[in-house]
Each structure stands twice: as structure tokens, then as C-alpha cells.
Amino acid sequence: MCNCGHDSLVPQIGIITGITQETPDVKTFRVNAPDGGKLFEHMPGQCAMVCVPGVSEGMFSITSSPTNKEFQEFSIKKCGILTEQLHSLQVGDEVTVRGPYGNNFPVETEFKGKNLLFIAGGIGLAPLRSVINYCLDNRENYGRIDILYGSRSADDLVKLKEIQEVWMKAPNVNVYLTIDREQEGWDGHVGFVPTYLKEIGFSTDCIGIVCGPPIMIKFVLQGLKEMGFTDEQIYTTLELRMKCGIGKCGRCNIGSKFVCKDGPVFRFDQIDELPNEY
Amino acid sequence: MYKIAIKDLNTLFSKIAEEQELILPIKKAGQYNFGVYEEGCDIDGILTNKTVKSGKDAFFPQFETLYNVRKKITPADELENGEEAANTKIRTKLTIEAEALKDKDFVIFGMRACDVKGVEVLDQVFLTDPVDNYYKARREHGIIVALACHEPEESCFCTVFGIDPADPSKSKADVATWIVGEELCWKPITEKGEALTKKIESLLASADDSAVDAEIANITSIMDKLPNTKLSLEGWGKGKTDEKFNSDVWQKIYTPCLGCGTCTFVCPTCQCYDIKDYTTKDGIQRYRCWDSCMYSDFTLMAGGQNRTSQVQRFRQRFMHKLVYFPDRYDMYSCVGCGRCVDKCPQSLNIVKVIKAFENEQKEAGANV
């Protein structure tokens, strides 16, 4: 499961080869190995520990798709000491990266041949983006793809350009965007994700993949269930404080599971079995 | 089976220490703790007194360096033009120097059967994929000389977890030893143990295997008399998450808990750790140190999650030892060494937790 090389706690050096300012507080970092290649191969949904030495280390989901053979990308929202430091870095700076850690979305098994419904809020798009792009690059393996994405405002929509230019134009893909409050220059939908979800009313012939702030997940889950989705049909990724990434340091332990090793991707019926501590 | 007079132990220790590092309980400022043997260190009473911390330090030290990072920062204006090619302008250049793994044999003397079982528990965690190489190297080079408990204490309850304190040769130790009168009986178990024995053979006299029988019988009879060895683990173990997690007993018993880390640090099986950076003169040292699930900052995230109250943290520790760990590795991660029983500032401990649940069950049964 873990292809992190000889030593699971010693990282590799990653060089930042590109930075995109997505929203006022989200930047996407493109990371390469120092010799230019990719750091490692990963699967959609997996995470990696990114570290600014001397500051701190944190688990971030890899937002680029495995089908991208050139680099890895991390979309990171500025909200703490580490992320603030990361945002101050420039192209050419080096960070340390170890991973990939955790499991992945079952894109090659359960998802295959199915219709997929992605529901994301804010920075919650980051882990889903790798899945979406993976599916789009292997389009023939999947059925209809619906993407419902909402954010606080139009400025806070991550990867808007890619959404408009790639996703919206892809065959048999429907993208629904929404923002929380009315805003000048926005002619799209306004309203919270869970409400919009009910308005659209998806049929239950698909697999739901949800990621966003906990409160959104809670209401989206409710909405999906009202529509007739079962727990086995819905996937999400969890996030907890992590230090080792390999299921040993004990932080992300919930019940007998470690989010870093057994997760971060869980099906809702699996989550139901865990003690309510996440 | 071999033997050596207890009064000659110092000779034995210095002989062992000649060839490799020797870790053993040492009396220091009134307390017994495992430490590295040095000429003249105080070994008075180390055979009969329980150490404050278990010997897990020898394999999983409280503090260890993982690697060092050297940072070379080049200001942008000092960059040569050539370097600016291909979108890669060098600013902060890093080099990583991983700490060398343990590559020399060492001997740890005086672990009890419970301590050795504790190492077995740590093995489950650190040696499953992905393997922790720092731990593995220590484990491979460590030679455990275990000692039968001559005088078990009232806080001991290792037999509850199927550990035999009287016969360490049943444990994963390399050498088992017993105190028999004025002598220490010495029995190599594994190849590593045989090799060590060979090195010190000149100091040992041979003895009959039956020499330790009386000692084993004696210890076993003492264990029977101890109050905590009757503890029942019924209702704990695999698959009891829902039942135990949602019990309201936790709320009733946790109040005295201070949220200090004493129980976790003296525990032979607690393995939670923290990874932190320390900026030194010429680089950044990344180290790992023990951490405790009892601390409020253990799982704290920017959003304030999770396990925000002491009762949750308290529950986590015992659930982990008695339910989650069995779920995952098919063994309890408590070995009944009784250290938390001795050392908790508020006299709260795993025995009281188990008993509280037992009482609750009884009361519930009586009410039905």
C-alpha cells in the first residue's frame, strides 16, 4: 500500500516549480523532484506530508491526477503557521515531501463503469480534483459525471479556469457551480451546496463523492439520503491531525482505524462503524 | 543453564560492557531507571526493584533524531543568470542527512516478563508495514536479558494478560535469568542469547535446569495472592467498540484525571509520538519524541477538533489499550506491569477503569 521507499519517515526534497494563486487564500503549488521528474506515483485521493523544515509538517491531499506524468500539485489554503509559510515561498524554493500515504478512491474497482456525482465545498475540491481528472483522462471507463461545486464567493472557487475550460467542455459532464451569497458579476446559482443539491435532485444511479467543511458534509449527506442514496453509495475523505503518516504516532486514531493509513477515503457505512470522534 | 554469584554481578556487567553497550537498571537520585552501564554506577537493589520507566527506551527512545536538514539560502540577486533557466530559480536549497541506524549490538539486562511483552506490543506497531527502520535496527541489535520477578508487588497484574513473570524463558527474551538464593541463574534461549553467553562463559558456572524450579513455584504462588491478578477482562477486547465507547462510565470515573502524561510515559506499550523540528546553529534537526494522548494539544487542529475534552482523551487511552489494539493486532496493549497504578498522581489507573466497568455490569445485572 505504501510505496514511500526505503524509509517511511525520511522525506524527499521537492522543488516548487510553479505557483498559481487560485483565490485570495488558496495557492496551488506544483512540485517536482530536484532533477525535474515526478516525486512519486500516487493514486487519486492519496496524501503526502509537505514540510517547510524548521516550521512544521502537514498532510495535504495531492490535487493533481496520477495521469499527470510531469508533476504533483497541492492546493493549499492559508490558515495556520505552516500554510502561511508555504504561501510565502517562491518558485525555486525547496520543501520536503514524503508519501504518498493512505488509501485512494476505488477508481479502478467500485467506480469503474458507474455514474459519478462529485460534491465539493471550498478547498474540499482539492482531493476530488485528482479523481475528477483521473476519470476524465480515462473517460471511457466511467459513465455520466456530475460535479456540484460551491464556495463562499466567486473569488473563492478553486481551479475555476480548469473547471470552465476543461471540465465543462468534457463529454457527458455536467458542472453545477454555486456561491453562498449574491455577488456582482456572478450570474450563476446562489445558495448553499446542500440546498442546491436538493434543487437539482440527482437520481440515485450514481456514486456520491463528498468533500468539504464538516457542516456541509453533514447536510449533503442528509440531502443525499433523502434522495434515496444509501451509505454504501457515498464516499468522503476524512482529515485529522497527523504526524507520522504511517499509522504509528497515534494522532489520527479513531476506533481501530488510522485515518492516515486506513483512510483518508472512507465509505459512509465504514464511517458509521467508527466511534463518533472525527 | 548457568549461574553466577550475585556479588560478582559487577564483574559480569563490566565484562559484557567491554564488548557492547549494556543497558540496565541503575539507581540514580533514589530512583531506578534503565541507563547505560558505566564503571562505578550504582547497581544496588536493581534486581528486586521495579524501574520507574520500562525498558522501552532502549528500542524506542524518548527522544531521537530522525534526520538533519541543512538549508542554504541564496538571495535572488546573487543568483547567476545560468541558474535561472527553466523556471527553476534557486532560493532555498535543502540537503537531508538521515540519522544513521543503530548498527552495533547492545545488551539490555533486567527487563521483566511484562517489559518483554511490552516490546512485543511495540513490534506489532513498528514492524508492520511500513516498517519503522529506526526501531527495527535497534530491535535487531538488542539482546534482551530478562529477569524473573523475585518479589512481585501488589500493583502487578501481568498474569491477567497471560504473562508468566516467573519464567521469562517463555517470553521473547534472548536470555532468561532468575535469582536463586545468592546466585543468579542464567539460561540462554535464542541464538543471540547463546552468543552472548559464550562471550561471558568464563564467569559462569554450570547449573542444573531444576535449580530454578523452586523460584518459579514461589513466584507463581505469590502472584496468586496479589489483589489485582484476579481482574477479569470479560467484556473487553475485539469488537467491543460500540458497547464500551458509548458507556456513561467514562463520565463517572474520569474527573480526577489531570491530563498529565505520567501513565503514558511509564507505560511499556504506549507508543504515540510527536515529530518536531529544532533549529540549531547550522541546520534543522528533525526529532521524534514521546507524546501522550492525554495532552490537550495531541490531536488539536486549527479547527479545534477532535477529542476536545479530557473525558474523550481519557476514554481514548483505555479504549486503545483494551479494544482498538486487540481489534487491530489481536492482543491487548496492556501488559499489567502496574507502573501506572504506582505512579498516577491521582491514583487513577487501568485497573480502576476495568473494575468500574465490572461494577457497572454487576449493578446493571442486579437491576434487571
Place this chain on the structure above:
Amino acid sequence: MSMNEEKTEFRPLIVAFCCNWCSYAGADLAGSSRLSYPADVKIIRVPCSGRVNPMFILRAFERGADGVIICGCHPGDCHYSTGNYYARRRMTLLFSMLDYMGVENGRTRVEWCSAAEGVKFSNTMNEFCEKVKSLGKSVRLGDIRCKD
């Protein structure tokens, strides 16, 4: 003096916490008056001597300082009226504690030095450096991780 000798001679590392209003200006004056004091004195400017947390002093020692000196306004002259009075009590207790733990008293010092006292500043620093030099390298509070 050859390079070789320079290496072997012990030069103490001194950390000086100077309050913004008096002592830092005093150091300035010492500089502009071309009074000399050893280059081994590293000045850290603080708003007031009352800002100096005991932890600063311990951290300085931990990270390799051989002596720590705190300079503030003369009692009665504090920019914030009373900051230096509090600092005086705190430092009295802290220095006494350090002495109690076996850190020679000569390694710590508090000196009141006004903006007009460039001479006093430079003399104090010279004196303090000599004192610390005579005590030798600080070995008791250093963190081994910071050793060369």
C-alpha cells in the same frame, strides 16, 4: 595576531537586551562617539526592560550565549513609568535562581543606562565581557544540539 591564535583564544558570546528608549540609544551614542566595545556583544532591542521574559535569558544561554546582560532606563526614568521596576524584581529572582542552580552569578547582569550614557554603555560592556571571559565558556545551560 595570526589566524591560528585567534581561533584558540576564547571570545565570549554576549547577548544584550537593550530597552528601546534609553539603553539602545545609549549604545547608539557609544557608536557615534566612536567608543569601542567588543563585537561579541549581540544587542537585541526590546521595547522595555520589562519586556524581557526570563525565558529569553534561558533561551540565549541554551543557544550558546556565555553571558546575558539586560540594559534598561534608570529607575524612575522608564518610558512606561514602571517597567524597569518590575524587571528589577524579576531579574533579581531569576539571577538568584540561576546562581542556585550553579550558573555563576557573573554571567548575568542588569545595568541601567540612559541615552546620554554612551561611555557607561561601552564601559559596562567591556567590563562584562572581561568578567564572562574570566568565567570561560558557558557549559551548564547550553543545549547539546546547538554545540558545534
Place this chain on the structure above:
Amino acid sequence: MQGLIDRLTALLSDGTVARVIGWKKGDMAYNPEPHMFETAESLKDFVYDGFCGANLSKMMIEASKLEGKTAVCLKPCDTYSFNQLIREHRVVRENAYIIGVGCRGKLDIEKIKKGNKGITSISGTELDGSDDIKIETIYGDKNISYKDALLDRCHVCKGKDHMIFDEVWGESKDTADQERFAEVEKIEAMTPEEKFAFFRNELSKCIRCNACRNVCPACSCRKCIFDNTKFDAQQKANVVSFEERMFHIIRAFHVAGRCTDCGECSRVCPEGIPLHLFNRKFIKDIDKFYGEFQAGKDPEAQSPLTDFTFEDIEPGERG
């Protein structure tokens, strides 16, 4: 003890208090635990004997936020801590009903265990018990004098009077028979090398479990500086570095002028480090430099470190 339980039961039953903070019988002869009793029925497990050393005043920080009054059993020395907490606005006096329980010194189980393993029962430790305590072990029985088994702190007892109380139960005894600052003076007389060796020897045992901090009634910050991830202070490394010394100096400094010398830090230390020696040094210095001061004696008194005079001695002077 039955008298005390009856009184507490009455207080709970007539609604004077909503809960009682006291000690609950342990599962062994010597380990009662602090406990919050909410029903009269649960008081059957209440116990008060020589092993009830815990200072319960800190539990009142949380308890005084609850609805209704809380009865709390405080020994004479605990009342100093309670007063200090009032001074720092950490407890609400009106929400507490203080039962000043008598004390004839508390017992140190470590001292009793020395040479007495496998204890099955200990008798004679009650407040009205005998001068000797009887220890039964699976290896044999033994009598030792109550006085020899006292905690170190009780040998420098601050006196038998409760500083604050609503009612008093039981007789107290001043157990002081040693000079309070004798240990401190002994260290002060050492050479720097000896002092350093002494403290290094003791503090190198520290495992940074934080029990001393978490039990200390003066350490009542909601977020300790040593738990602050945003600051360099949170270093959990020990053993090889200066950290543990730094931690103890700073901790002692943070409670200087507020420490009532209740001795809980030394009592709870799993490694038996005499941590009170730091606090007591500060107390001694404060007494000497700024006049005698006992924290918690008077809840109105100004703390020496938030006070000054124009004539204070200069740092480094010996007073």
C-alpha cells in the same frame, strides 16, 4: 470519618450544596482518588485518611463554574491555595462551601513501600488513628510510626489553622519539625559545581510528563505556555538537552510569589524529583529581599512580583 460523611450527606440532602468534592475509596489500601460526589448515596465510598494528600482546591476552578454550591474538603495547607485562587479570580468564593478537614500530616506511600512490597492492608491511618500504622504485606507484617511515613512537605507544615472555611471538621496538628529553608540553604552553601551536579542528577530523571504542572493549583492558565504550538516553548524533548531544566526554572518562575508551597509537585512526581526546592528558593528570596510573604494567607495582599518599591535591591546583589 462517619461524622464527616453524615455531615456531607446532610449538606447534599438539604440542598445546601449540589455536589461534594472529596476522596473516593481506592481499590488498594493506599490509593483514594479525588472525586466529585453528586448523590448522597455515592458518599458511601467517601474516605478521608492519611493517604488523602491531594490538594482539591484546583478542582474548584471547574466546579465553581457549575450551578449551585460545591462542598469541598480542604486541609489547612489547601486553604492557602484556595485563597490564592480567589486572589487570582479563578474560583468563585460564593460557589464553594469549604469544609476545613483536620489533618495530622499526610503519608508518603513511597516511604511506606520502601522495604514493604506486596501491601495488602494498612491500618491506623485515619485522622483519629494511632501513632503507629500497621502494614500487612504478603511477605509479612510490620509497624512503622506515622511520623516516619509523613510526606516531606508535612515536616515543614505551615500550621494547623485553616485560612478560609465555612465549617471545620476534625482536629489538626502542626507537624512541623524541620526548618523550612534548611534544604535550600544546604544547596546554597554548595560550590557552583556541586549545585549544578545536584540539579542535573535530579532533573535528568525528568520525563516531562507534566504531572507537576497539571497538579499545581498555581498553574491554572487555561493554555500553558508549554502547550503553545505557536511558540518555541513547546519542546517535548528531554534527556539529552537543557529542556527539562528550562521547563522547571520557568515553571517555578511563573508561580513565584503565588506558590503557597503546598508541595503537590514533589508529591506527584513519578521520578521523585524534589521540585519544591525551586519554589522554596523563590519564596526564601522573596522573604529576604521584599519582606516576609506567604501566598494565600491573605487574599487581598499584593503579590511581590506585581509590586515594587523604589528602593528594591539591584539584581545580582545578595541583599
